[in-house]
Amino acid sequence: MEVFSLIGNGFLIALTPLNIGLLLLGCFVGTLLGALPGLGPVNGVAVLIPLTFAFGFDPTSSLILLCAVYFGCMYGGRISSILLNIPGDEPAIMTTLDGYPMAVQGQAANALAISGVASFVGATIAVIGLSLFAPVLARAAIHFGPADYFALYILAFATIGGIAGVDPRKTLLSAAIGLMMATVGIDPISGVPRYTMDSFHLYDGIQPIIALVGLFAISEILLLLEKTAKDRPKAIKVDRWLPQWSAIWPTRWAMLRGSGIGFVAGVLPGAGASLGSFMAYVFEKQKSNKNGTFGKGDPRGVAAPEAGNNSAAGGALIPMLSLGVPGSGTTAVLLAMLISLNVQPGPLLFERQPDLVWGLVASLYLANIALLVLNLPMIGIFTRLMMTPTWALMPVVAAITFVGVYGISNSIFDLKLMVFFGVLGYILRKLDISLVPLVLGLLLGGDMERNLRRAMSISGGDWGILIASPISITLYALTIGFLALSVWLAVRDHKQTKAERLTEG
Amino acid sequence: MTLRTLTSVKLGAVLAAALTVTAAPATAAECIAPSNPGGGWDFTCRTIGRVLSELGLVQGNVQVTNMAGGVGAVAFAMVANDRPGDEDLIVATSTVGVTQMAQGRYPAPLETMRYLAMLGADVGVIAVDNDSPIQTLAELTAAMVADPSALVTGGSSGAGGWDHIRLLMVAQDAGIEDLGAIRWVQFDGGTDAVTQMMGGQISVVSTDLGEIAGFVESGDIRVLAALSDDPIPAFPDIPTAISLGVDVTGYNWRGLYTGGQVSDEAYAAWVERLETLYNSTNWQEAATSAGLVPIWRGGAEFEAFVREQAAVMEEISRDIGIIQ
16 A cells, blocks of 8 residues: 555654654653643644744654644643643543542552553554545545635634533634734735734734744743742642553543544544543543443543544644644644745645655654653653642743744744733633634634635635535535534533432432 | 733843844845745845855855845835945845835835846746646637636736736737736645646636746646746746747846945945856856746846836736726
């Protein structure tokens, strides 16, 4: 099969000393960032992007480093979920539900082992899926016209609206702010400056990288200023580090089911890992909660969401690489970085830069093995580092972001813009408004608008073009299906909690 | 207000650090690339800077400064206001910059600066899909004359951008009056436009050859005409528009300007240095390997060329209603 020779070549690229070094560094930093409460994959990757610019890595090496960080965060997020009952990052929220109870019952080692193996299974299945499906999708993508891309963006926004546990009105507000910001700058189609306030600095629009670093890294620093140094969480002690095979084996089906569901959630543009772990948990609970053990420390409740979020993280790379449409918040950041490095993801990436694509894929196989080692036998390191006081960590973050962003463009204006976004991100987070829809809005808004207008230029103003191709009709059908599913889930959850309250009362 | 003071303290520290960097005395030449690293203007500055110091035409290394913003407007404004007489400063520009000036999108008119030379160019081409029934440029213009809105055309610039204007120059030469009726679709780059043409979304692409040369080599697309004076060395089989009786050239040239108050002697010295650079094998190799056709226009000849090109662009932009 062609895929094998391509992956073979990829391994040659992945195994160069620089790339293998960056890979291991990325895995380590990623796991650590994931484990530290607060810093998640989006912040982590956003902080590290300026560094890759500063070192002048080529796009392949930059992508390998950042994807290793991304995958590492997915592994690491579970550690604080289980030991502190604080999710290390957003996708690890579901892992607290059964992971912390397990830890309280003295099962911490098993919870960590099960979730570590589940992460490995999920991520590996996703990378296999990426190897097989991404080239197929890339070949099909040549038939995607502007109207089809528009439909794809609609689907992306529908799926972020479906992330549970978040007030849909706030999601909508956040996405709307992002979309509005995407209109700033010279309109590439007509050449007219929009919302630039007569500043030439805004003619090129708001650089997503600057906004991202501000929104995620600077706001994190601002949030920290409120906390006192005494706010140190108490971690549950873990008695031994070696996993027990007998504890892991019974959760195998939960892992596989979670991986499958997570992968689909990841491939859908926009949704990402949080959705993957949420859907995997809900499905597993629906299927296996015969004795009401879920939420009280059921190992399957740890295995499913961890497999789900890792699988979704890998799946999200598929639309990012083959269509140029990110499958999650973090892949949106990666996409912005690739564009800054003059790499245009999309159908031609696989033909034009096979080294980049397959070098990355091969690295991800290696990353999973490295992460399994870091997260099972060597997990003790991270549980200790996790307790690093944030006052020691944040100045480092601040220094990296300012130096890095200045390094990209040598522009004082960009630094001011970044601080503006930091304050904005801080305010929104205080209001409990998720930043991911905003980022997607900012990043996808421009393309969404342009594709709509391209479709209109092609059809000469006939709106019928939007539903004229089988691709766009399929995408709209998926969108409607997805919205229906999330409404159904919301209603059902509502009824269930009501019923529980009645039985308890 | 602790929050605000803290961030402004930090910002201040960075500002101070940045100022000390930029305030370092400029001993050697400086080239401003009005874009972020990686773009065409950045390539111009970095390559020219490298070759200038390789040939010993400047003292030490040429410092390349990236100053992105407003498609070159930020750098243009800075040079006009702060460094109009700086004889060590050169700034990268191209057809894209002149299009912006012609449409009045820079803070000062074209004449504010002195234009030194062009050193290379990407050649514009008109291409159709390999399966297209259109075989020649004459068949294309005939189809457009019959019904200007029949074919959907596209390229990497917006309406009124250089890809669009070059196509309209061909259409104008064929005698089409209603240029605004030609349907034009903007894509983010020539590659995107070609991909969409291969997928059947549009019929004609007008863009730089350099960006889409891979598709010409693979035989996915058919180039009807190159908008150059002479056939392109790498693709001698592609006819030039001139050889087909259509008197249109459409270079996307890469060149340099300097401040408007630079003395005649310094201006002449720069032109001479750049001509030496142009004739060196170092530059010829660097330009060719980047997909550019080395092409020289310098000094007064280049000044006249820039003005004439801006005038043509202004006229067409007015015709299609991009400017009033």
